[in-house]
Amino acid sequence: MEPPPLAESLARIEALVVERGLDGEELLDPAALATRTALPQETVRALLAGEEPPRDTVNDRVRARIRTLAAARLASSNRRMADLAAEMHTRFGVSQMWARQVCDGKKMPNVELLHELVGFFGVAGEAFFTLPADEALDQVLRKIIARFENDPLQALMDQYGVRSTDLRTHGSPSRRQLERLLEGVFHSMTTDEEGERRAGP
Structure with a gap:
């Protein structure tokens, strides 16, 4: 029997936390998820703990x-x-x-x-x-998963060993600052490649 969608999403997030060194407490913060789903925090906490969704209409x-x-x-x-x-x-x-x-x-x-x-x-x-509470929460978790699985910047950060937790330490650049830095690097690389092509053999 396949696991319920919410259980599957939670397992995928746990895997991302291990693989990419993400902050699991931040990703699964009940208060933040409650805000995004308009669900009570106690309901979100119960669902994250694997409990059944509340019976409602x-x-x-x-x-x-x-x-x-x-x-x-x-x-x-x-x-x-x-x-x-x-x-x-x-x-x-x-x-x-x-x-x-x-x-x-x-x-x-x-x-x-x-x-x-x-x-x-x-x-x-x-x-x-x-949507029932478990499906509402699962939708939000799937968006979180997609953000990290389909985010080229996140993949590049992983490639060079830059972890999300590093960006929050004192003195480290913000994510936006890192994006600007990488934009400059990409622009420089592109300019150099174009210059080499123009120079030619």
């Missing part, structure tokens, strides 16, 4: 994730729920009372509004709101 998931996203937006913008409801009223034509109840997780949005909330909250499709 699609409506439960939608209401809970909208409530989480709304709370995060308010916290980051220092606004009130009334302001968010007014913004939704202006953009979508729903009443402010209805918008507030949706953002509070007390009302289930209709299909049309759910579609609009995808862009409003900047999430990846309606499935973000409806």
Whole structure:
């Protein structure tokens, strides 16, 4: 029997941690993953520990994730729920009372509004709101895996023994600084090669 997708993704991340010297605690930080999935931290911790996802309905998931996203937006913008409801009223034509109840997780949005909330909250499709917790977490983990498996810069860092953990030590360059450095190296190499071709034998 094949392992569940989430278990497979966790195994792949563990392998990447060993192969590339990555920071496993950072990659699997429950708080960061909870933010990216709009799941409760306790649910993320349980899933990372191999426990079963919580029993819920699609409506439960939608209401809970909208409530989480709304709370995060308010916290980051220092606004009130009334302001968010007014913004939704202006953009979508729903009443402010209805918008507030949706953002509070007390009302289930209709299909049309759910579609609009995808862009409003900047999430990846309606499935973000409806997927079971384990599938939602697995989607995020697969993006993390793809970033490291398909990242040429990461591969180059591995080739020359530069580890992600090295970039966070005192006095080490940031990832962006390293990117600029490598861009300069690549540009220099390309220029030299072009000069050699022009000189010719």
